[in-house]
Amino acid sequence: xxxxxxxxxxxxxxxxxxxxxxxxxxxxxxxxxxxxxxxxxxxxxxxxxxxxxxxxxxxxxxxxxxxxxxxxxxxxxxxxxxxxxxxxxxxxxxxxxxxxxxxxxxxxxxxxxxxxxxxxxxxxxxxxxxxxxxxxxxxxxxxxxxxxxxxxxxxxxxxxxxxxxxxxxxxxxxxxxxxxxxxxxxxxxxxxxxxxxxxxxxxxxxxxxxxxxxxxxxxxxxxxxxxxxxxxxxxxxxxxxxxxxxxxxxxxxxxxxxxxxxxxxxxxxxxxxxxxxxxxxxxxxxxxxxxxxxxxxxxxxxxxxxxxxxxxxxxxxxxxxxxxxxxxxxxxxxxxxxxxxxxxxxxxxxxxxxxxxxxxxxxxxxxxxxxxxxxxxxxxxxxxxxxxxxxxxxxxxxxxxxxxxxxxxxxxxxxxxxxxxxxxxxxxxxxxxxxxxxxxxxxxxxxxxxxxxxxxxxxxxxxxxxxxxxxxxxxxxxxxxxxxxxxxxxxxxxxxxxxxxxxxxxxxxxxxxxxxxxxxxxxxxxxxxxxxxxxxxxxxxxxxxxxxxxxx
Numbered sequence: 001x002x003x004x005x006x007x008x009x010x011x012x013x014x015x016x017x018x019x020x021x022x023x024x025x026x027x028x029x030x031x032x033x034x035x036x037x038x039x040x041x042x043x044x045x046x047x048x049x050x051x052x053x054x055x056x057x058x059x060x061x062x063x064x065x066x067x068x069x070x071x072x073x074x075x076x077x078x079x080x081x082x083x084x085x086x087x088x089x090x091x092x093x094x095x096x097x098x099x100x101x102x103x104x105x106x107x108x109x110x111x112x113x114x115x116x117x118x119x120x121x122x123x124x125x126x127x128x129x130x131x132x133x134x135x136x137x138x139x140x141x142x143x144x145x146x147x148x149x150x151x152x153x154x155x156x157x158x159x160x161x162x163x164x165x166x167x168x169x170x171x172x173x174x175x176x177x178x179x180x181x182x183x184x185x186x187x188x189x190x191x192x193x194x195x196x197x198x199x200x201x202x203x204x205x206x207x208x209x210x211x212x213x214x215x216x217x218x219x220x221x222x223x224x225x226x227x228x229x230x231x232x233x234x235x236x237x238x239x240x241x242x243x244x245x246x247x248x249x250x251x252x253x254x255x256x257x258x259x260x261x262x263x264x265x266x267x268x269x270x271x272x273x274x275x276x277x278x279x280x281x282x283x284x285x286x287x288x289x290x291x292x293x294x295x296x297x298x299x300x301x302x303x304x305x306x307x308x309x310x311x312x313x314x315x316x317x318x319x320x321x322x323x324x325x326x327x328x329x330x331x332x333x334x335x336x337x338x339x340x341x342x343x344x345x346x347x348x349x350x351x352x353x354x355x356x357x358x359x360x361x362x363x364x365x366x367x368x369x370x371x372x373x374x375x376x377x378x379x380x381x382x383x384x385x386x387x388x389x390x391x392x393x394x395x396x397x398x399x400x401x402x403x404x405x406x407x408x409x410x411x412x413x414x415x416x417x418x419x420x421x422x423x424x425x426x427x428x429x430x431x432x433x434x435x436x437x438x439x440x441x442x443x444x445x446x447x448x449x450x451x452x453x454x455x456x457x458x459x460x461x462x463x464x465x466x467x468x469x470x471x472x473x474x475x476x477x478x479x480x481x482x483x484x485x486x487x488x489x490x491x492x493x494x495x496x497x498x499x500x501x502x503x504x505x506x507x508x509x510x511x512x513x514x515x516x517x518x519x520x521x522x523x524x525x526x527x528x529x530x531x532x533x534x535x536x537x538x539x540x541x542x543x544x545x546x547x548x549x550x551x552x
Contacts, residue, residue, distance in 0.1 A: 013225040013238040017178045020165035027271040028161055031143030034276040037283040038062035043143050043160060058290035061356050062276070062283050065363025069275065070137035072364060076396065076435050077137075077404060078130055083121045085408050085431045087113040087424070113429065119421050120412060127155040140263045140399075144274030147179065150257040150407055152414035161271070166260045168270045174260055179224040186218070192245055226258055233258075254426075255413040259406040265398050275395070279362055286355040293348050296341060304337040400433040408433075449477055471495075 028043075035043035039062075040054045057063070078084060089109060136158040139146040147159040147166070159179055167176040185193070223238045233256040237247035251257070262272025276283070307315040313329025321327055408431045416423045453473065456464040474489055490498075 012241045013178055013223040013236070014241060016176075016225070017165055017180060017223060020167060020176075020178065023167075023270055024161070024165050027143075027145065030277060031145070031161055031274065034142050034274055034280060034283075037280070037287055038066050038142055038276055039138065042138060043162065057287065058294055059286050059356075061286060061359050061363075062279075065359060065365060066138055066141050066276065068365050069141055069363050070134055073137045073140075073395075073399070074130065074134045077399060078124065078133055079435055081121075081125075083117045084404055084433060084435045085117070085120075086434050087117055087429050088432045089113070090428055090430070116421050116424070120408070120415065123411065123415060123420070129156040132156045132158050136261070140261065141275045144263040144272040144277065145260065147177070147258070147260045148403065148407065149179075150259075150410045150414075152257070152410075152418075156407075164260070166270055170268070172265055172267070173228075175228045177224075177226040177258055177260060179258075181222055181224075182219040183222050184218060185220045188220075188239060189245055192239075192242075196240055196242065226256070228253070252413075254409055256406070257410040257414075259402060259410075261402045262398060263395060265402075272398075279359060282355050282359050282362075286352065286359065289348055289352050289355070293345065293352065296339075296345060296348075300339045300341070302337070306335050306337070308333040396435075400435075404433045404435075405431065449473075 031043050032045050036045075036055060037057070040057070044054065076084075133156065136146045136148065139158070139160055143161050145161045147164045149157045149159070151157060159181070163181060164177060164179045166174055166178075169175050188196075220239055222244070224235065225238065226233055226235045228234075231253060232250040233253060234250050235248065237244040263275055264273040266273060305318065307313055307318060311330065311333035313327070313333040317327050317329075318334060412421065412424075412431070415421045453468075456468075471489070471492060
């Protein structure tokens with residue numbers, strides 16, 4: 001772990017950033033190695049900051065795998081037209097606050113919370129957060145780390161590992177974050193620029209020259225420094241070692257819109273590990289073998305003819321002859337160059353195929369899931385896909401705790417301050433993530449429930465169905481599939497009222513309703529494609545165009 005966060009004793013954010021950069025450097029080097037074998041433009045090295053002279057790869061499995069897995073994570077983190085969270089009520093506190101005679105109060109609360117969930121979902125849909133999350137997912141998969149800033153005005157922003165440092169306590173909770181970005185010097189306040197001009201010798205920067213420049217080289221570095229206290233996150237911005245006016249402020253601990261996210265968290269480390277890092281050996285081998293295969297193919301494709309020196313065949317005539325010409329000489333005098341490495345290339349090709357299959361399976365690509373056989377059922381593909389996706393449970397858990405929950409909390413906090421949703425009591429209502437690992441658990445419950453019903457009906461027949469409660473079975477199945485049954489199925493009270501009305505109508509009155517069919521159990525036709533799709537504050541100065549604001 002890095003050294004404890006210093007108090008405000010005169011140490012600048014730049015010196016603190018440089019100190020924490022030493023701890024970040026090994027993780028950044030590793031992220032660049034992973035990027036070089038997958039998406040070289042994602043985390044380029046220092047000698048190619050503008051994306052120039054990027055290496056050309058001999059394989060595309062890594063790039064395709066990263067984009068495929070990033071899309072699957074996006075569908076889990078921010079599913080379209082469906083909230084990734086639920087507002088859940090603390091029933092223990094509810095029982096103490098609500099009178100026993102108000103039996104419908106719980107239903108009213110759930111309906112009200114559902115409207116809040118839909119309002120938050122509509123707010124997320126109205127922003128351009130999904131492209132940002134998709135790009136951040138690629139950084140998580142390749143580099144293992146990314147920093148989000150949920151700006152209440154401009155939406156979500158992300159910062160790669162090369163532009164921020166973070167310090168965590170022994171429990172892995174961030175206690176200090178410093179972000180470095182470049183902005184135009186003209187975005188700074190005029191009063192602050194005048195102060196900088198008066199202190200040019202002290203800051204070591206020629207501010208006047210930068211202001212007079214008419215080219216695009218008038219950018220300066222802004223450092224956003226956040227430090228956590230027991231109750232608040234304190235924030236400030238610095239430029240040339242001086243605090244920018246009106247850029248200091250604080251956030252509540254659970255409402256801070258800055259949250260660093262890791263792919264895999266390791267105890268005692270300030271930064272996370274990436275998914276590509278686990279596959280780095282296979283990617284390195286595949287790149288080397290593909291390069292050798294391509295270079296060998298180039299050599300094998302080279303055509304050279306040799307003519308016996310003392311033969312009667314004229315080498316010049318052979319070289320200049322057109323197709324179909326007749327020459328004097330012997331065909332045995334002319335030979336061609338042959339590499340004769342076909343058997344060796346077959347060994348290389350077999351190894352390349354094995355590595356590609358392993359990597360495609362790891363990246364949850366369909367080519368790696370599908371078995372090489374004449375008959376592969378959709379159910380077989382679905383089961384294998386579920387097993388592989390369940391292996392990402394650790395990723396889903398980390399992402400839910402470090403991105404989804406802080407993202408939803410900061411979004412709800414901003415909306416409540418803008419009076420677009422009511423302020424909810426935190427001791428009574430709290431958001432809970434229902435996608436990712438939670439969805440995997442619900443899918444397992446659904447499979448177990450369906451298997452129980454099918455085995456029971458097939459083994460015991462009518463006797464099993466006679467003791468089964470159809471209403472409870474439907475409720476549990478809908479809950480396992482994440483479907484709200486409110487207004488969808490009849491309650492026991494409604495069914496009893498309909499039964500009483502039918503009895504009061506008497507036998508002489510023709511009934512308009514057909515009797516309800518008995519519960520039948522059969523294996524539903526599943527689609528692998530549909531099943532996978534179902535699972536599957538402070539405003540800083542920055543390049544987003546927003547300036548600073550008072551923090552509260």
